[in-house]
Amino acid sequence: MSIEKITLGAGCFWCVENIFARIEGIVSVVSGYADGDIINPSYEQVCNGTANHAEVVQITFDTTLLDIETILTVFFAIHDPTSLNRQGDDIGSQYRSTILFHTTEQQEIAEARIAQLNSTEEFEQAIVTxxxxxxxxxxxxxxxxxxxxxxxxxxxxxxxxxxxxxxxLSEFSHLLKSEEQAISAA
Incomplete structure (x- = not known):
C-alpha cells in the first residue's frame, strides 16, 4: 500500500465527501476547511467569509489502487469548475473550485489536466479552479x-x-468499492 493525500474543494463538502468515500482505493475522506487566513476556523467563520477558507475534503488514497488522474476526472465531473465562487445555489468564496496539492507531482498533473480540458473546450467557459x-x-x-x-x-x-x-453513480459505477457495487446492482 502506498498512501497519498490530496485536498479538493468543489462546493459543499457534504456531497464531495459522500462521492469520494464510495470509490475503491479511497482510504478516508475528511470534510474540512483550507486555504484561508486563520488556523482552525469554525463553520460560522467559513460561511460568513471572515476566515477566507474553502469547504474542502481531504482525501487519503492508496496509489496502488487509484491514481490522481482518476480522482481529478471525478472531481471535474461532479461540479462546475467554470463557476467562480459558486456551485448551484451555494454562493460565496467558501464554495470555490480548488485543488490543494500535497506533492509537486499532483500540482503538475492538476495543471496539465486543466490545460487539457481548456484546450479541448470540454466546458463552455474557461476553468477557474x-x-x-x-x-x-x-x-x-x-x-x-x-x-x-x-x-x-x-x-x-x-x-x-x-x-x-x-x-x-451513472458515470462512475466502475470505480465503486466492491460493497458499493453489490448494493448498486441490487
Missing amino acids: TVKAVNNFSSAESYHQDYVTNNPENKYCQLVVARKIQKF
Missing part, C-alpha cells in the same frame, strides 16, 4: 463528517446532493 499547495487545513466539526449518510432526511441532501450522487 485554483491549484495551490495545501495550507491551513483543519477538519470540520464532527457533525459535518459523513453528513449525507447521517442525515438522509435533510432537504438539501435529498434535493441537491442526491442528484449529484446519482450522476456520479
